[in-house]
Amino acid sequence: RPFLPLFYGRPVRVDYPLEDGDRLPGAQDVQVLHTPGHTPGSICLYVAPQRLLIVGDALTYRRGRLGPPASWVTQDSDQALESVRRLVDLDVDVISFSHYRPLRGNVRGALQKLLQRAPL
Secondary structure (H helix, E strand, C coil): CCCHHHHCCCCCCCCCCCCCCCEECCEEEEEEEECCCCCCCCEEEEEHHHCEEEEECCCEEECCEEECCCHHHCCCHHHHHHHHHHHCCCCCCEEEECCCCCEECCHHHHHHHHHHHCCC
């Protein structure tokens, strides 16, 4: 942890602030979901017509297993898991991550298993 600040650049100015429930300008099918925990401003993007959820670093997917964000770079693990609870009821067939292959099929089941393994 003491070395993590060395890997990050300086904060950048936000050009277009996004709020929970917003639709992306020019892409009205893309809905913003505020999912804090990994970072205070973490968001996921939900594309309902494609049944796609873009989670970035809000979740991990290693060795065929869905997991919470990496603990060593997550600011609030309890809040991150609470954010996952918001995702369970979405109609999703594919989750896309920042650093892992997509998870396809039985997304709801994978999210439920994750929450059962790490209840709040």
